[in-house]
Amino acid sequence: METISEISAIDGLNRPCLDEGYGAAIVPSPGGDEAKKQKALKVLHVVNGEYYSGAERVQDNLALGLAQFGYGVVFACVKEGRFAETRRAKNVPLYRISMPELGWRKSIDRLIRVCAQENIALLHAHTPRTAVLCAGVHRRTGLPWVYHAHSPTLWDSKRYLKNIVVGLVDWWAARQADRIIAVSESLRRYWVRLGIPARRVVTVPNGVAAWESLTVRKPPEGSWVLGTMALFRPRKGVEILLEAIQVLSSRGYRLRVLAVGPFESEQYERHLKEMTHRLGLDEIVTWTGFVENTQEMLLAMDLFVLPSLFGEGMPMVLLEAMAAGLPVVASAVEGVPEIIRDGCEGLLVRPGSSSALASAIARFLDGAVDWESMRRAAYERQRDRFSLESMAAGVAAVYGELPLPARMPE
Template identity: 50%
Template structure:
């Protein structure tokens, strides 16, 4: 099956790096607009957490109206999202699924689409896709599916990965378009058998963040890791690297930002911290909503993911704030970070390699102020929230034949 570039006119460049499958030229200038009557789009989401994908969903609710589309949410697994979201003007409908086989949820969504006159249904996870597909067929509206990460590599639980990948392949083939957040995710979906012309790359984007000047190398270093902490995020690798760095006399501290996926996993990680004897060097914040404030308190962001990354929002947020990133060279990460230009890339799962990169950065062997400036400039050029919303709107326009 051909991997040729889809013929779509997106108003902002959808390119990351040199990936031809996402290179979509932009016209000289683009104006966002807000017509008198907005086209209504129902985003079907899980809603259990408020992490990277959920921040994308929230930002689209805030920025799509300027592109002619009004967003509302249907939460099939209501949890943290309803209260944590920033853009509260978007209507939110709790439509909980009792199980993965709760087909009554799809019928409820179809009624909601008809009653509220939604023109498109937009799903964001395999679970939400299953019922959104049913609702789209019943209500006779087009379906768009947003692929945030490879479903077959989303967790360390192989059966769950297989089930989600099967659900995705089964339902997404009926979607009018698939939106992939990075070239690597687009390639993954094409490898799963989806038409290249139907899989459109729209890179994630984040708003501009007020930048704290980073014109000199810090004297004392605080690293940050921001995540929904779960096994594939690789915090164990960072903890082992931190132990190695501190054993070498480098008084580096860690600020761990975000909640754990489960209490059981939190207990495992806390036990590892105790065994390594590094508890006094770590601050745990728990769940936070003000990411910009957290980024202002760290000198570099570390993302030691083992696998399963689409285009991590936390990496883009760090770049927007001019915070250099040390990250694993997995999937969508190198499509945001250029090694030794705006961050450092290391092999996943290698604590010694990560420790060496931390020592290299903190010892001044890498030009910290230049990394900071380059990261901020790359965000502004490639990964703005306005560009993301405008490109999603262009996909909607194509689906509706506008």
């Protein structure tokens, strides 16, 4: 089997555990008491809203974290779904703005009314769909706006024609934004390659709340619990994980798999469960569906696995796993090596290779890597570099570069 050390095509993964800086410096805006003495400027975060997955967790965390920097958040959802009910920032106003596939003018009109009603100073889009709306509002009102890029849309899935269409819409709208926030350095380079001036693209890594302390645990003995967590869809590579688990099980390894999260569609759910049955894994793999309390699920895992096939931007599930003190086996797709350093917080493998994935997991099961030191390194790296506070500070710094109204004393 091939491991990451045998894969020379993936550039720059086998390096010492050294931190690397990002392409654009982040200088936090004033926070704490100074921000509290000033009236908050309101930012309208325009989101899809149908799921509560990685990008939605970023939006929710920003609503919780930006207040300390003098910014109040208002949400506008363009799709019905889980976000409105599941978000933690329940005190944040939320408007439902329907957006049909065609005829967006009425949606733009509704957003403009929300902006007037809430005295919005800045727009913040999170998807290609919402970027189109924000560009329309900007053209009619002059309000500045920011586009938060969460993944490279041109190679977001196996549906290549759809990738091109969505990617072109994404590029057309984003080029009109005052700033593009890229969640990883690789994503910042993606936008610069598409012709966006480098000065307008800023890297702000994702962040999650750090756990108070690293949970005291003994190394697993006997059976291991492998975990994965996602909005399950073809780009997540779950089929590769199932194939790897079948290989490991056939070799006598004792393990269980906890697959946490909803499915993109009923059809895809049937596909994965039929594959699980066909491979003889019904007693090994547990599909939990959507779970609100993910901390409880993470505490039940010994090793986190993310077998993505395409660039991830900066996966929130990896940061949440690291916060829980879980070492990681993940595909070396764009964004992931900026979080997980191969051999430090986990192991990286070639995307799409079930043999490489099985080999990396087996190294943990065999005790060939130090589980305890990797889990500690994962916990410390998330706490030090990918916290909720650092993400909110970075976004606030981007806001601070834009021509916003002066804050008034309370």
